[in-house]
Every structure is written in structure tokens, then in C-alpha cells.
Amino acid sequence: METIGADIVIQVLREEGVDVIFGYPGANTLPIHDRLMNSEVRHYLMRHEQAAAHAADGYARATGKVGVCIATSGPGATNLVTGIATAFMDSTPMVALTAQVSTSLLGQDAFQETDIIGITLPITKHSYQVHDVNNLAATLRQAFELAKTGRPGPVLVDLPRDILSSKCPPAEENAAPALKTNYKTEEDREQLEMIAKTLNQSERPILIIGGGVKLSNAFRLVRELIEKAKIPFVTTMMGIGSVDSVNGYNLGLIGTHGNELANRMVHQCDFILAIGTRFSDRSTALIEEFAPLAKIAQLDIDPTSIGKSIKINLPYVGDIRDALTALLPLIDAKEKSDWLLRIQSERDAINGKVTDTGCGQAGDFIRMVQEAMPVETTVTADVGLNQIWTVRTWQARSPRSLITSGGMGTMGFSLPAAIGAKIGSPERAVVAITGDGGFYMNIQELATISYYNLPIKIVVINNGHLGMIRQIQDLFYNARFNTIELGSKVDFVAVARGFGIPGSRIAVDKYPKAGIEAMVKADGPYLLEAVVDPENYVYPIIPPGCSNIEMMYDRLD
Amino acid sequence: MLKKAREQEQTISILVNNQPGVLSRVGGVFGRHGYNIKSLCVAETTNPDVSRITLTSESDPDFTEKIKKQLDKLVDIINVSDVSGQSYIQRELMLIGVTVKEGAYAEILRAIELFGCRIVTMTPDYFILELTGQPDETAAFLKFFQSFGVEEINRTGSIAIERTKPQRRI
Ligand SMILES: Cc1ncc(C[n+]2csc(CCOP(=O)(O)OP(=O)(O)O)c2C)c(N)n1
Numbered sequence: 001m002e003t004i005g006a007d008i009v010i011q012v013l014r015e016e017g018v019d020v021i022f023g024y025p026g027a028n029t030l031p032i033h034d035r036l037m038n039s040e041v042r043h044y045l046m047r048h049e050q051a052a053a054h055a056a057d058g059y060a061r062a063t064g065k066v067g068v069c070i071a072t073s074g075p076g077a078t079n080l081v082t083g084i085a086t087a088f089m090d091s092t093p094m095v096a097l098t099a100q101v102s103t104s105l106l107g108q109d110a111f112q113e114t115d116i117i118g119i120t121l122p123i124t125k126h127s128y129q130v131h132d133v134n135n136l137a138a139t140l141r142q143a144f145e146l147a148k149t150g151r152p153g154p155v156l157v158d159l160p161r162d163i164l165s166s167k168c169p170p171a172e173e174n175a176a177p178a179l180k181t182n183y184k185t186e187e188d189r190e191q192l193e194m195i196a197k198t199l200n201q202s203e204r205p206i207l208i209i210g211g212g213v214k215l216s217n218a219f220r221l222v223r224e225l226i227e228k229a230k231i232p233f234v235t236t237m238m239g240i241g242s243v244d245s246v247n248g249y250n251l252g253l254i255g256t257h258g259n260e261l262a263n264r265m266v267h268q269c270d271f272i273l274a275i276g277t278r279f280s281d282r283s284t285a286l287i288e289e290f291a292p293l294a295k296i297a298q299l300d301i302d303p304t305s306i307g308k309s310i311k312i313n314l315p316y317v318g319d320i321r322d323a324l325t326a327l328l329p330l331i332d333a334k335e336k337s338d339w340l341l342r343i344q345s346e347r348d349a350i351n352g353k354v355t356d357t358g359c360g361q362a363g364d365f366i367r368m369v370q371e372a373m374p375v376e377t378t379v380t381a382d383v384g385l386n387q388i389w390t391v392r393t394w395q396a397r398s399p400r401s402l403i404t405s406g407g408m409g410t411m412g413f414s415l416p417a418a419i420g421a422k423i424g425s426p427e428r429a430v431v432a433i434t435g436d437g438g439f440y441m442n443i444q445e446l447a448t449i450s451y452y453n454l455p456i457k458i459v460v461i462n463n464g465h466l467g468m469i470r471q472i473q474d475l476f477y478n479a480r481f482n483t484i485e486l487g488s489k490v491d492f493v494a495v496a497r498g499f500g501i502p503g504s505r506i507a508v509d510k511y512p513k514a515g516i517e518a519m520v521k522a523d524g525p526y527l528l529e530a531v532v533d534p535e536n537y538v539y540p541i542i543p544p545g546c547s548n549i550e551m552m553y554d555r556l557d
Numbered sequence: 558m559l560k561k562a563r564e565q566e567q568t569i570s571i572l573v574n575n576q577p578g579v580l581s582r583v584g585g586v587f588g589r590h591g592y593n594i595k596s597l598c599v600a601e602t603t604n605p606d607v608s609r610i611t612l613t614s615e616s617d618p619d620f621t622e623k624i625k626k627q628l629d630k631l632v633d634i635i636n637v638s639d640v641s642g643q644s645y646i647q648r649e650l651m652l653i654g655v656t657v658k659e660g661a662y663a664e665i666l667r668a669i670e671l672f673g674c675r676i677v678t679m680t681p682d683y684f685i686l687e688l689t690g691q692p693d694e695t696a697a698f699l700k701f702f703q704s705f706g707v708e709e710i711n712r713t714g715s716i717a718i719e720r721t722k723p724q725r726r727i
Pocket of ligand 1: 385387410412434438466
């Protein structure tokens with residue numbers, strides 16, 4: 001067979017170490033889908049392009065590699081949009097390939113033509129439309145390079161059909177044009193010394209761990225820093241698991257749905273070292289009152305993340321791993337401090353005050369699920385109460401073991417992301433936790449799971465409502481409930497069975513063990529529907545417009 | 558996030574790859590941050606692969622600093638610099654159409670001479686005038702002729718160039 005553009009695509013995928021892609025074909029992708037037959041790249045046929053993007057995202061988050069998805073022009077491409085935006089907000093390295101109408105038809109409103117470059121402009125790190133098959137290899141290489149370097153993110157490559165089918169010589173090696181290198185900053189030794197000095201002199205330091213720690217693979221260094229400086233840490237939602245959650249220095253999740261201890265101690269600390277976090281509004285709550293006593297040092301590779309919302313006293317732009325490697329020797333080894341004692345007494349006081357995790361029986365149930373699963377389990381959490389219950393009760397024991405849509409909060413993420421995570425790390429067990437609302441949003445992926453017989457454990461926490469919205473209406477709209485009831489007519493177990501997946505239903509407050517055991521024992525996929533009271537909310541929470549220490553414990557607060 | 562504090566006129570010069578779509582990427586950054594562009598000028602540089610975008614806006618300098626960092630992240634942007642300062646020469650070209658009433662002839666002709674502007678074309682009651690100047694000159698010019706009745710204006714917005722030989726080649 002003569003080489004065509006589609007072969008170049010596959011050749012570059014192989015060069016980049018891609019062995020799996022998630023996608024959906026259409027007439028315009030066919031040159032690629034056709035040539036995939038003779039390649040070592042496995043293509044997973046999802047049941048919706050949004051799910052293909054989420055699966056590529058889940059794959060990337062589980063493995064640290066670039067996730068790849070492919071869709072056809074027009075509706076295929078637009079269906080990717082939510083998935084691309086989700087990856088963008090959480091800085092997932094991803095390459096999205098979209099087919100396009102032939103170059104001769106561009107701009108003519110041809111069948112299934114859409115300006116996907118224009119549509120995705122604000123939600124991609126960069127995008128390309130290829131107009132010459134001789135630039136194809138270089139463009140694709142550049143796309144991969146961009147997706148994974150600096151602050152990672154999704155890069156879209158739009159591939160007109162005639163480019164994919166035109167004959168060409170095989171791609172030359174090393175034909176990648178030099179990339180703009182605005183991320184490579186020089187080490188600013190003086191600033192690192194200032195940061196170290198301020199940390200060494202501080203009495204009440206705290207580390208904030210953001211998603212950047214995962215993205216830069218800086219886990220070991222962060223752990224060393226914690227142990228050397230005896231510095232307690234909090235995490236953002238994206239930072240969970242970067243350091244083992246059961247680590248004694250862990251104070252929990254900060255922010256509007258965070259742990260009381262984490263929020264309180266950040267409020268009292270005198271120094272914050274923030275690593276790979278942009279201080280999003282979810283983490284800081286009312287920004288004016290965030291950490292009022294603290295000097296803040298921030299390490300981030302993206303200069304625009306520094307001081308975006310909050311004044312930073314000691315900014316440092318650079319790769320987190322390089323920065324920490326240089327910083328560690330400058331940090332004094334500390335002994336136990338008064339600060340740690342104070343934290344311990346706060347911890348005891350909070351534990352004495354509230355009897356549960358603030359997640360009620362749903363939280364207890366999720367804990368039981370984790371206990372029944374192997375230690376090496378990856379969990380994906382959807383969005384809503386189920387997300388908060390999961391991130392607050394699941395003990396993430398390793399960095400990539402908890403996957404959720406943080407920045408975008410995309411309902412329907414957990415099921416397709418679990419598919420990507422399972423395919424990326426087949427040796428690990430995978431549990432997808434979702435609410436009933438989010439489950440409906442990508443329910444068709446049960447077919448993908450069943451078709452490929454992926455042993456994913458699906459836990460649908462069914463409260464018959466859009467639970468998180470219900471809580472907001474209950475607390476802040478005088479319990480005027482509207483447009484949030486999903487009802488109880490749908491039999492999820494029967495639905496799963498229809499897709500070829502066994503399952504069972506339990507109530508979280510009545511012997512959930514039997515159902516959990518059946519799920520764990522099942523060889524293949526399994527759906528466990530866990531019925532929970534719609535008033536099982538999350539507490540404490542920070543009401544809108546309040547600071548991180550103005551916590552609300554129940555509706556009477 | 559529309560910033561109102563400490564607003565002043567800023568001129569930014571952006572070197573970009575001379576490619577389709579680049580202007581919409583640049584414009585997108587401004588639009589998403591609620592930053593209003595007052596004037597915009599785009600042209601090729603000594604290197605035909607590189608274009609220069611010069612734009613002005615009224616904004617808080619801290620905010621402009623944030624926008625510059627955002628622009629710097631765009632792959633097709635080569636360099637962003639603030640060219641508002643003394644080390645740059647700024648010029649703008651302005652065309653205005655002025656109504657000329659009877660009896661105002663002498664005064665208008667005198668003003669044309671004083672401002673050093675050119676009559677591009679004229680009919681007995683309507684002049685098209687052209688002026689090139691620094692932003693404060695074009696502003697004074699416009700203000701003056703407004704008292705006669707300016708029917709139409711078109712202006713390029715500022716462009717700027719370094720006073721001294723540039724350090725690096727594009
Ligand atoms: C795609 C999408 N649409 C709407 C929302 C707004 N939203 C956030 S949480 C939530 C309710 C989620 O309900 P469910 O999936 O049943 O989970 P629960 O909160 O009950 O655990 C909604 C509608 C969203 N985050 N994502």
C-alpha cells in the first residue's frame with residue numbers, strides 16, 4: 001500500500017508511544033480508521049464522542065501519558081467539546097484529532113463542516129488545521145510536545161479528509177519544527193533562597209498541594225519536603241493523592257467543600273508554600289479573607305497561574321520538580337513544633353464535635369466500598385454530592401488513584417474516565433462512582449464497558465435527585481425544591497442487565513455489605529445501585545460569599 | 558473582570574507568526590478578560606513570516622501585565638512588549654471630514670497650516686484632512702476641528718518604533 005496522510009498520523013502516534021486511542025468514526029475519519037486495521041494502535045469505539053474525550057482524559061490522568069481521542073468532522077467534533085474543556089481546566093495532556101471536510105470545501109458550509117478550531121479556541125492549549133500533507137508529521141509531533149510540556153493541556157489537530165488520503169512519502173524523522181520555549185525559565189536561585197528562608201523562619205507553615213504536583217511527577221520530592229520540614233499539608237481537589245492521604249501531616253481538602261481542619265489551619269498559618277495550584281475560587285472561598293495571616297510563596301510552571309486571584313509574596317515560575325530539587329537542601333530539618341501540637345488539638349476538638357465525616361451514610365458506604373476493594377484500586381468520582389463524599393472519604397493511597405473533574409465539574413465524567421483509567425492501568429481495579437444524574441449523562445458507555453468486557457465496578461449512588469443542587473435549594477432558596485427530582489421509576493439494575501452487565505441494588509443503611517461483596521467478587525463489570533436518602537448532604541460547607549472558616553453545619557446554622 | 562482603577566492609555570506591541578487565525582487567538586485573550594481594545598494595527602515586519610500587532614487600550618497597568626502573560630502563552634506569539642514609554646516613538650494617522658461653512662474658510666486654512674496637516678481633497682463646503690502625529694497631537698487636532706463640525710473620522714491607532722537600533726532581529 002502506498003503511504004497516505006493517514007499513515008503519517010499512525011506513524012507519529014506510534015513514535016509518541018501511543019498504543020490506545022478512544023474514538024468514533026465518520027466518513028471523514030475513514031482514511032485513519034481504515035489504516036488503523038494494520039497498525040498496533042488499538043482503537044476503542046466509544047458510544048459518544050464526549051465519552052471518547054473523557055476516556056482519553058481518564059487514561060492520561062491514570063498513566064501520566066498523553067491521552068488521544070478522535071472524532072469525525074461536524075457533530076463528531078462538537079461532541080468532543082465538553083471533554084476537551086474538562087481536560088483543559090484540569091491541565092490534562094491530550095491530543096484531540098478531528099477529521100475535517102476536504103480543503104477544497106473549507107468555508108463552503110459543506111456537509112459536516114464546522115469550525116472546530118474556532119469553537120475550541122478558548123479551551124485548547126493550541127490547535128492546528130493541516131493544509132499540506134508534508135507538514136502533517138511535524139504538526140502532530142508539535143501537538144504532542146505542546147500537550148505534555150509546560151503546563152499540560154489539550155491540543156487539537158484538525159485533519160481535512162483530502163490531507164488524510166493524499167499520497168506522500170513516509171514522514172522523515174525529526175521533522176519537528178522548533179517550538180517556542182516560553183516555559184523554560186532559568187533557575188532563580190535567589191528567590192528559592194528567599195522562599196527557603198521564609199519557610200525556615202516561619203512558625204506555622206502549611207503546604208498547599210495542587211494538581212501540578214501530579215502533572216510534574218513531583219510526589220517523592222514533596223514527601224521529602226514534608227518529612228524534612230515537618231510541614232503539614234492540605235490539598236486542592238486536584239492535589240488529592242499526590243501524597244498518601246493517610247500521611248499524618250495531611251489536614252485534608254481545602255475550600256468550599258473541604259475539611260474543617262484544613263480550612264481552619266490555613267486560616268491560622270503564617271506561611272503558605274503553594275505548589276502547582278492556581279488558588280481557584282473553590283479552594284479559597286472569599287478571597288479577601290483567605291489565609292489572612294500568611295505570607296505566600298507559589299511555585300508554578302505557568303506564569304499566568306501566579307497571583308491570578310491573590311497577592312503572592314514570593315512567586316516562583318518554573319518546573320516544580322526542578323524547583324523542589326533545588327529547594328530541598330536549603331530547607332532546615334525541623335523537629336516537632338508547637339504548631340503541630342496546636343493542629344493536633346484542633347483535630348481532636350473537631351473529631352469530638354462531629355461524629356461522622358460530614359458525608360453521612362453515603363460516606364460510610366463509600367468507605368465500605370474502599371475497604372472491600374484491593375489497595376491498588378483507582379476510583380473515579382463524578383460531580384455533585386457523590387464527588388464530595390468520595391473525595392472526602394476515599395483514602396487515596398497513591399498519586400493517580402483518584403480521578404475527578406475538578407475545574408470544570410463535568411457531570412457524566414466518571415464512567416468514561418473509568419474506561420480510560422482501566423485501559424491505561426489494567427493491573428489496577430477501577431471503581432466509577434456517580435450520582436444518578438451524572439450517570440444518565442453518559443449512560444450509553446455501559447455498552448462500551450460491556451462490549452470490551454472491562455471489569456469496571458460502577459457504583460451509582462441513587463438519591464433520586466440532583467442532590468447537590470437540592471442541598472443548595474434547601475439551604476439557600478428556602479427549601480423551594482424545583483427541577484431537581486429525577487424520580488425512582490428507572491430500574492438501574494435492569495438497565496445494566498439490558499446492556500449485558502450484572503448488578504444489584506442495596507440501600508446504604510440496610511446491609512450494604514452483601515451488594516458490595518457481590519460487586520467485588522464479580523469477574524467482569526458490575527453495577528451496584530446504592531439507594532440513599534435525598535437529605536444525605538455534605539457538611540460542613542462554606543455558603544456562597546463566605547470565607548473558608550464560616551462553615552455551615554446544618555440547615556439551622 | 559473589568560478594571561476601572563488607575564486607567565491610563567497603554568500601547569502594546571506583539572510580534573506574531575504571520576498566519577491565518579492568529580489575530581482571533583490574540584483577540585480572544587483580550588475578549589475573555591474583558592479588556593477593551595481602543596485601536597489595533599497589524600502589518601508585516603522586516604521578516605515576512607512575522608507580523609506586528611500594535612494595540613492601545615485604556616487600562617490599569619497591573620491588568621495589562623496579566624494580559625501580557627496570557628498573550629505570552631499563545632504559541633504563535635513571539636514577543637509582547639509595552640511600547641508606551643519614552644524609548645519609543647509613537648505615531649498615528651488620522652483622516653477627518655470637516656464641514657466648511659461660509660466665513661470659516663480663513664480660520665480653517667490657518668489651522669491647517671498650524672497643525673501641519675494636509676488637505677487630501679475638498680469641495681467648497683467639505684474638506685478631507687490628513688494628519689500624522691503623536692497621540693496628543695491627533696487628539697488636539699480632532700478637538701479643534703470638532704468645533705467646525707467633523708462628519709467623519711478614521712484613524713489607524715498608534716504604531717510605535719524603538720528610538721534606537723533594535724537589539725535583536727526579528
Ligand atoms: C454537565 C453538568 N450539568 C450541570 C451541572 C450542575 N450540577 C452540579 S452538581 C449537580 C447535581 C448532580 O446530581 P447527581 O449526578 O444525581 O449527583 P448527586 O449530587 O445527587 O450526588 C448538577 C446538576 C454540572 N456540574 N455538570
